[in-house]
Amino acid sequence: MVCPLCGGNSIGKVGNSQFYCWDCFVEFTLQKNKVTVYEVGDDGSLLPYNREQSQIIAGGS
Numbered sequence: 001m002v003c004p005l006c007g008g009n010s011i012g013k014v015g016n017s018q019f020y021c022w023d024c025f026v027e028f029t030l031q032k033n034k035v036t037v038y039e040v041g042d043d044g045s046l047l048p049y050n051r052e053q054s055q056i057i058a059g060g061s
Helices: 051-059
Strands: 011-015 018-021 026-031 034-040 046-048
Antiparallel strands (some): 018 026
């Protein structure tokens, strides 16, 4: 299995159809041919992945 976001293969299973990528630090679910990607919040909550917001934060802006 590979990460749908970064293509990395350091994937861990965290629940039924839930996986965590150790390369880009996102969690994702697989349900009926649909992949949903989440960012893990500081408090452990799952937040819908937002590529634009992540790039702004990563860029330091």
